[in-house]
Amino acid sequence: MAEDPRYHAPMPDSQLPEHPHPRAHLALLILLAAALLFGLWGVWTVVGARGGEAATVGSELDGLRQQVATLARSDQVSREANQDLQGTLAERDEEVSALRADVAFYERLVGSTSQRRGLTVHGLRLQPQGEGAWHFTATLTQTLNRAAVSRGRLTLAVEGSRNGSLERLEWSDLRPQDDAMGAEYSFKYFQQLEGDILLPEGFTPLRVHVRLAPVGAPAVDGSFPWADAAGDVAPRSSPDA
Structure with missing residues (x-):
């Protein structure tokens, strides 16, 4: 059988596939x-x-x-x-x-x-110091005899309650170790006398009494509510009954 010459005939150049150029x-x-x-x-x-x-x-x-x-x-x-x-x-x-x-x-x-007045406790102030201790400042005056010098001793006593009962502490109870006779004062017109007292544990103070024992003259007493004396303004005394 004769071969078909179409299968071996070379393809013309115009029919070959085109390849891109390397520069592209x-x-x-x-x-x-x-x-x-x-x-x-x-x-x-x-x-x-x-x-x-x-x-x-x-x-x-x-x-x-x-x-x-x-x-x-x-x-x-x-x-x-x-x-x-x-x-x-x-x-x-x-x-x-x-x-x-x-x-x-x-x-x-x-x-x-x-107004001229004899020896008196013009005022009292109490300041707490802790653990039952209190510092007192008593103002004493005397204008009746301006040429005389007042001398004597001051003592305090405190009324209050403890364990449901009324009790009064005298100077010897408040200062058991010294000044048993009281704090000394000496002035012509006035003096601020200071000192310390000690209240026992469980004692509730209500009123404080001040006694002045001048040399050669009768004693002078004054009293203050504790709350007033322990306030900011020192109160003036009131005579004891």
Whole structure:
């Protein structure tokens, strides 16, 4: 059987498949690489800008935190200074009030229109010292005989309750170890006599009695409610019944 000459005849050049030129491949690769680099540059630019903005915001936040801390500290210092000032003013007010009270007392005592009185306990003040101890300040006056000097001894007695029963503590009970005869005084117009007493545990004081035993003269007594004597203003005495 004769072969078909169509199967062995060479194909004309115009019918062969065309292959791309190597330079076209290179140009395509360069174009792809350029596009990739451009995309990476765009991403880097955006990330860098966002990073710069974040750093700026962080710096601003740090600055604001520092300002808040500084203002808070300044406010604290101002508050402390204001409290100190208020305390100082309160102390000055107390000193002024005490001085005014002293001036009024001196005017009543030695003024030309003051009433002359014999030896008396003008006032008594009690201040707690802790653990049953109390510090007393007794103001003694005498204007009846302004040329004379009053001398004698002062003693205290305290009435109160303990274990549901009324009880009276004498000077020897309040100061069992010293000054058994009383605290000495000596003055011409007035004197503030100070000392300490000790109350036993469980004793509730109600009233304090003051006795002045002048040399060569009858004793002088005065009494004060304990609550008044232990207050801020020393009360004036009232005669014992």
